[in-house]
Structures are given as C-alpha cells and as structure tokens.
Amino acid sequence: xxxxxxxxxLPVLPLLAFALVISTGRKLPRMVAPAAGITTMSLxxxxxxAMLWATIHGARFTHDVSWIHAFGVNVEVxxxxxxxxxxxxxxxxxxSMLVQVYSIGYMADEERFRWxxxxxxxxxxxxxxxxxSDGWLLxxxxxxxxxLASFLLIGFWYETPTASAxxxxxxxxTRLGDVGFGLGxxxxxxxxxSFTFETVFRRVETGAWAGPTLIxxxxxxxxxxxxxxxxxxxxxWLPDAMAGPTPGSALIHAATMVAAxxxxxxxxxxxxxxxxxxxQVVAIIGAITAVMAALIACAMxxxxxxxxxxxxxxxxxxMIALGVGSWGAAIFHLMxxxxxxxxxxxxxxxVIHGTHTQDAREMGxxxxxxxxxxxxxxxxxxxxxxxxxxxxxxxxxxxxxxxxNGGHTVLLVAGLVVAFLTAxxxxxxxxxxxxxxxxxxxxxxxxxxxSAVMIVPLVILxxxxxxxxxxxxxxxxxxxxxxxxxxxxxxxxLALVAVAAAVGGLTYAWVMYxxxxxxxxxxxxxxxxxxxxxxQFWIDDAYQRVIVAPAMALADLLRKADVAVVDGIVRxxxxxxxxxxGFLAVFDRSVVDGAVDGLGSGVxxxxxxxxxxxxxxxxxxxxxxxxxxxxxxLVFAR
Amino acid sequence: xxxxxHYLLLGAALFAIGIFGALTSKSALRVVICVExxxxxxxxxxxxxxxxxxxxxxxxxxxxxxxxxxxxxxxxLALAIIISLNRTSDVGxxxxxxxxxx
Numbered sequence: 001x002x003x004x005x006x007x008x009x010l011p012v013l014p015l016l017a018f019a020l021v022i023s024t025g026r027k028l029p030r031m032v033a034p035a036a037g038i039t040t041m042s043l044x045x046x047x048x049x050a051m052l053w054a055t056i057h058g059a060r061f062t063h064d065v066s067w068i069h070a071f072g073v074n075v076e077v078x079x080x081x082x083x084x085x086x087x088x089x090x091x092x093x094x095x096s097m098l099v100q101v102y103s104i105g106y107m108a109d110e111e112r113f114r115w116x117x118x119x120x121x122x123x124x125x126x127x128x129x130x131x132x133s134d135g136w137l138l139x140x141x142x143x144x145x146x147x148l149a150s151f152l153l154i155g156f157w158y159e160t161p162t163a164s165a166x167x168x169x170x171x172x173x174t175r176l177g178d179v180g181f182g183l184g185x186x187x188x189x190x191x192x193x194s195f196t197f198e199t200v201f202r203r204v205e206t207g208a209w210a211g212p213t214l215i216x217x218x219x220x221x222x223x224x225x226x227x228x229x230x231x232x233x234x235x236x237w238l239p240d241a242m243a244g245p246t247p248g249s250a251l252i253h254a255a256t257m258v259a260a261x262x263x264x265x266x267x268x269x270x271x272x273x274x275x276x277x278x279x280q281v282v283a284i285i286g287a288i289t290a291v292m293a294a295l296i297a298c299a300m301x302x303x304x305x306x307x308x309x310x311x312x313x314x315x316x317x318x319m320i321a322l323g324v325g326s327w328g329a330a331i332f333h334l335m336x337x338x339x340x341x342x343x344x345x346x347x348x349x350x351v352i353h354g355t356h357t358q359d360a361r362e363m364g365x366x367x368x369x370x371x372x373x374x375x376x377x378x379x380x381x382x383x384x385x386x387x388x389x390x391x392x393x394x395x396x397x398x399x400x401x402x403x404x405n406g407g408h409t410v411l412l413v414a415g416l417v418v419a420f421l422t423a424x425x426x427x428x429x430x431x432x433x434x435x436x437x438x439x440x441x442x443x444x445x446x447x448x449x450x451s452a453v454m455i456v457p458l459v460i461l462x463x464x465x466x467x468x469x470x471x472x473x474x475x476x477x478x479x480x481x482x483x484x485x486x487x488x489x490x491x492x493x494l495a496l497v498a499v500a501a502a503v504g505g506l507t508y509a510w511v512m513y514x515x516x517x518x519x520x521x522x523x524x525x526x527x528x529x530x531x532x533x534x535x536q537f538w539i540d541d542a543y544q545r546v547i548v549a550p551a552m553a554l555a556d557l558l559r560k561a562d563v564a565v566v567d568g569i570v571r572x573x574x575x576x577x578x579x580x581x582g583f584l585a586v587f588d589r590s591v592v593d594g595a596v597d598g599l600g601s602g603v604x605x606x607x608x609x610x611x612x613x614x615x616x617x618x619x620x621x622x623x624x625x626x627x628x629x630x631x632x633x634l635v636f637a638r
Numbered sequence: 639x640x641x642x643x644h645y646l647l648l649g650a651a652l653f654a655i656g657i658f659g660a661l662t663s664k665s666a667l668r669v670v671i672c673v674e675x676x677x678x679x680x681x682x683x684x685x686x687x688x689x690x691x692x693x694x695x696x697x698x699x700x701x702x703x704x705x706x707x708x709x710x711x712x713x714x715l716a717l718a719i720i721i722s723l724n725r726t727s728d729v730g731x732x733x734x735x736x737x738x739x740x
Binding site for chain 2: 618619622623626
C-alpha cells in the first residue's frame with residue numbers, strides 16, 4: 001500500500017530527465033542525455049515491476065486531490081493503481097528503457113542526439129500519466145502531451161520536407177480525434193459532473209446515467225481512441241509517421257502511444273458495455289481497419305511501411321476484441337503486440353542502420369550478414385503471425401475465441417482473414433529482405449551487423465515476444481484472472497483453424513517468394529486489385545479532395561479577398577502617403593533646402609568673388625579707395 | 639589777380655599728381671613722396687580756405703600745423719618701414735609686397 005502511494009513520482013522522474021535535457025542544451029555532455037533517460041526509466045521500470053507484484057497480490061491504490069474548487073465546481077484529479085495501470089506501466093517503462101538503450105547505438109551520429117532522448121523522456125512521462133490517471137481529465141491532458149511528443153519525434157528530421165509534413169499531418173489528424181475526446185468529456189461533465197472513473201462508473205452501473213448522452217459520450221471518447229490508435233478513417237497519419245527515427249517509431253507508433261486508444265476504450269469499458277450499439281461501432285471500425293490495413297501491408301515494399309500498416313491492422317484487432325466484449329483479450333494482445341512489434345521495429349531499424357535503405361527490394365540475403373538481427377526478426381515475425389507457442393498466438397487466439405463464443409461470425413471471419421494476411425505479408429517481407437538472393441540493386445553485400453548496444457535490447461525483446469504470451473496461456477489463464485476478466489475455455493478446434501490460417505499465409509509467402517512456384521506479387525500486376533492497394537483505398541486522396549482541397553480553396557479565396565480588399569485599403573493609404581510625402585519631399589528639396597543651400601552657396605560664392613579684391617597690394621586698395629571717393633563725389637556733389 | 643580758385647586748382651593738381659604717383663609708382667620711396675604730395679595738397683587747400691573764407695579764426699592754419707607734424711611723423715615711420723623691408727626682403731618694388739593680403 002505504502003509503495004503504491006508514491007506512484008505519482010513515476011511520471012515526474014522522466015519529466016525531470018526531459019527538463020534537464022531541454023534546459024541545458026548543448027552544454028550537457030553528450031552521453032548524459034541517454035544516461036538520464038535510461039536511469040530514470042530503469043527506476044520507473046523497477047518500481048513498476050514492484051507495483052505489478054503488489055497488485056498481483058491484491059493491492060490497489062487511488063488518491064484524488066481537488067484541483068479546481070470554485071463557483072460550486074469541484075474538479076478532481078488523481079492517480080489510480082490497479083492491475084490494468086500497473087501492467088501498462090511495466091509495458092511502457094520496459095519498452096521505453098530498451099528503446100533508449102538501443103537508440104544510443106542507432107542515433108549515435110545524430111546532431112540532436114540529446115534532444116531525441118529529451119523528447120522520448122517527455123513522451124514516456126506523458127504516457128505514464130495517461131495510464132496512472134484515475135479520471136478522464138488528467139488522462140486527456142497527458143494524452144495531448146503525448147501527441148506533442150509524437151509530433152516532435154515524427155518531425156525529428158524537420159529539415160526534410162516529408163518529415164515536417166508527416167509530423168503536421170499526424171498532429172492534425174489525431175487532433176481531429178481529440179476534438180471528439182474533448183466533446184465527450186464535455187458531455188460527461190454535463191451529465192455526471194465528474195471526470196473520475198469511480199464516480200462515473202457508479203452512475204452508469206446504477207443506471208443513473210444512460211440513454212443518448214451516454215452513447216454520445218462513449219462514441220466521442222472512441223473518436224479520440226480512433227485518432228490515437230490510427231483506426232479507419234483516421235489511420236492516415238501513422239504510415240507517414242514512419243518519417244521519424246525508427247526507435248522512436250518503435251516506442252511511440254508501434255508499442256505504446258498508438259495502444260493508448262485501446263487502453264482508453266478498455267479503461268472506459270463500462271461506458272461502452274452499457275450500450276451494445278457502441279460496442280458494435282467499435283468492432284466494425286476495428287474490423288474494417290484490420291482487414292484494410294492488412295491488405296495494404298501486402299503491397300508495401302518499404303520495410304517500415306509494412307510494419308506501420310501491420311500496426312494499424314493489429315490495433316484494429318484489439319478493437320475487434322473490445323467490440324466483441326473482451327477488454328482483457330484486447331489488453332493481452334496490446335501487451336504481446338507491444339513487445340513483438342517494438343522488436344520488429346527495432347530489428348527493422350537495425351537493418352536500416354546496416355543497409356542504409358528501407359526498401360526490401362534493395363535488401364535480400366541479409367541473414368548471412370546480420371544473423372542476430374535476422375534471428376530476432378524471425379521470432380518477432382512468427383509471433384506476429386501467430387505461430388504457437390510464441391506470444392502473438394495466445395493473444396490472437398483469445399480474441400478469436402471471444403468472437404467465436406459470442407457468435408460474431410463476421411468478425412471471426414474477418415479475424416481469420418487478417419490472421420492469414422498477417423502471416424502472408426510478414427512472410428513476404430521476411431523472405432524478400434532476409435532470405436531471397438540479393439538482386440542487382442541490393443545493398444546487402446555492404447551490410448554489417450549492428451553493435452551490441454542495439455543487439456542486446458533486441459534479444460531481451462525477442463525473449464519477451466517469444467514467452468510473454470504464456471502468462472495468458474490455458475489452462476491457467478493467469479492474465480485474464482489478474483485483470484479480473486473471465487476467460488473462455490480453450491477451444492482446440494478454433495486454435496487449429498487460427499494456426500492453419502497463419503501457417504497457410506506463411507506457406508503461401510514461401511511458395512511465392514522463396515520457391516517461385518507462384519508469380520511473386522501477382523496481385524500488384526492485376527489491373528483491378530493493384531490500384532486499390534497501391535493507392536491505399538484512396539483514403540488519402542479522399543481527404544485531399546474532400547477536406548484539404550476545399551480548405552485550400554477557401555484559404556485561397558480568403559487570401560485573394562485579403563489581397564484585394566484589406567491589402568487594397570492598406571496599400572491605398574500607403575500610396576496616398578507616398579504621394580503626399582513625394583510632394584513634400586520635392587517642396588522640401590527645392591524650396592526649403594534651396595533657400596538654405598542657396599544662402600550658403602551665395603555666401604561662399606560671394607566670398608570667393610570678394611576675396612579676389614583682397615589682393616594684398618596696397619596700391620590696389622588705394623585705387624579702389626580713390627575710385628570709390630570719385631563715385632561718391634559724382635553721386636552726391638551735385 | 640590770384641584768388642581762392644587758383645589755390646584750389648593748384649591743390650587739386652597736386653592731389654591728382656600725388657594720387658597718380660601713389661597708384662602707379664613701383665618704388666616704395668616714390669609712393670611715400672607721392673603721399674607727401676597728397677598731404678601737402680590738402681594742406682594747401684586748408685591754408686587757402688583758412689585765408690579766404692575765415693581769416694580771423696585761422697582754424698585751417700592750425701590744422702595745417704598739425705598735419706605737417708603728422709606728415710613728418712609719417713615720413714619717419716614710412717622710411718623706417720621701407721628701410722626695414724629693403725633689409726629683410728631686398729625688395730624695392732611696392733607691388734611685390736603682398737603680405738597685407740588676407
């Protein structure tokens with residue numbers, strides 16, 4: 001109990017690391033930035049493990065403080081430590097720590113080395129804040145900070161136009177979802193008058209809050225989750241987000257932040273459970289996302305893009321789990337996914353580091369050059385594909401099992417199709433990049449294995465990706481019990497179907513890319529299928545036409561109006577002033593200056609003329625004297 | 639019969655000769671002599687007016703005495719300057735003395 005009461009320190013530690021990096025800048029010795037990040041994250045990780053241990057043994061902690069207390073309004077914020085949050089803490093801190101260790105090697109040559117670690121620390125602090133908060137308000141605030149950190153890391157190489165555009169796109173698209181989140185909070189406040197989970201859930205359980213406002217609030221919250229977790233149709237930012245550094249992508253855009261949407265729905269589950277329609281929406285969106293992203297992943301040659309679409313697809317999988325009524329399965333898959341997807345991303349980073357290309361067609365035969373990377377990649381890929389006994393199998397099986405037992409046939413079929421596609425595209429990219437004979441443009445001959453600082457985190461993650469699924473494996477189902485969820489009994493028939501789908505996908509990829517018995521990428525030469533996949537279902541184009549182009553046109557119109565009217569008036573005044581001042585300038589120059597200059601030059605010229613009389617010759621003076629007298633006499637002596 | 643006008647004419651002639659000489663002479667000594675001529679022309683006029691216009695007061699006569707004294711002093715001074723100039727710069731021609739030029 002006493003340990004959990006100090007949970008508020010956890011987000012503060014990485015925040016201090018961030019503050020250190022951002023306040024010292026270049027004065028900080030180079031290696032202090034990762035040292036600060038990794039030290040704080042190790043402490044957080046150890047504390048999280050201790051807290052997980054405590055929660056396994058039944059400890060719970062929640063504490064609220066009054067934040068705004070005025071005008072009859074009382075807004076409370078606080079922290080909550082329960083199985084879900086302590087589990088998320090372990091996932092976040094563990095992956096963040098391993099990613100930071102890996103980044104020491106991956107980012108070694110970067111100019112903004114320190115800043116990178118600062119941003120990672122900021123992100124981790126925000127993510128810890130999200131999972132620790134005991135109400136939606138604090139969660140929303142940390143959620144936004146997380147969005148900022150994501151923006152900063154996507155735009156890490158902001159000199160490249162694609163990276164800066166991608167960061168902007170990610171920020172805008174997720175903001176669209178967050179507007180929904182914010183509106184959901186407003187609905188909640190108006191209906192319940194509180195943001196804390198406990199209060200709101202009690203109102204929902206007793207039926208005091210029900211009806212359209214509850215549905216609206218739940219769907220609006222889900223909109224926030226759709227933005228953050230890249231669900232259709234707000235998924236467009238995630239593939240572009242791959243412009244950021246690969247370890248950052250591994251942490252934020254694969255393992256943790258994008259899973260925050262799933263966490264949000266799981267955390268708010270009573271709100272969704274109250275109305276089946278909201279769960280259906282979640283499941284349908286999840287299914288569309290999972291199938292669509294898996295299809296697109298089959299057409300990608302960029303190794304990071306494949307993983308990005310795979311992430312979207314797997315997040316859709318988690319949404320299916322939430323939609324069919326098992327948030328425990330969703331969180332289980334979230335955990336296994338966090339480990340094997342961050343593993344895959346870091347392994348991809350190792351490949352990119354070794355070959356200096358992201359295009360799988362420019363690789364091939366990497367297993368000879370990079371044995372460690374290949375080994376961990378294969379473990380990650382098999383885990384993602386759902387081959388037993390690796391982690392991905394258990395979590396995926398649990399989702400399919402829930403769908404099957406709930407009688408959601410369409411969702412079950414969608415899940416199996418995605419399982420097949422997942423195995424296929426992972427097999428495809430694995431065979432092309434690691435096992436196929438290197439082509440003429442291949443950069444594999446010059447590839448080199450990465451250093452130990454990158455390999456060690458990979459091996460740790462590979463171990464986790466291989467074995468972490470066992471905590472949820474039957475017959476004990478320890479994981480679901482820990483979260484307080486019931487788990488359906490293991491169904492050997494369904495498990496066999498799922499494994500068949502995965503093996504089928506891998507075999508088909510093997511047949512196509514390794515044996516050459518089927519024409520490789522035949523679907524990319526099919527005139528009907530290829531455009532759909534290559535244009536990614538035209539969703540970006542649709543955004544371009546429906547939102548971006550009209551917005552640009554409106555902006556252009558407003559700009560023209562601005563130029564014509566506002567600028568016209570301003571310019572008119574300007575021209576008037578110019579004309580007036582031009583006239584005044586001429587007047588000034590000719591008359592005022594003329595008078596002054598004229599006087600001056602007159603004096604100078606006259607002086608010059610008079611000067612000549614002053615010859616110094618006495619006789620001349622005398623002559624002038626006489627002449628003057630003669631003149632005077634002639635004038636006056638009449 | 640010699641009247642005032644004859645004296646005045648003589649004075650005017652002397653004055654004119656003096657002016658002419660002072661303006662045209664190159665020698666500094668001659669300029670001084672010519673200046674003496676001018677002074678004496680004035681003296682002649684003063685004496686003539688004194689004698690013909692107001693003989694009793696003899697104011698003009700007094701002026702003449704004064705002027706003669708002044709002229710004597712002036713000649714002394716002028717000769718001293720000329721000698722000094724001759725000694726220092728070995729010039730006799732007054733035209734070459736331009737030190738008065740401002």
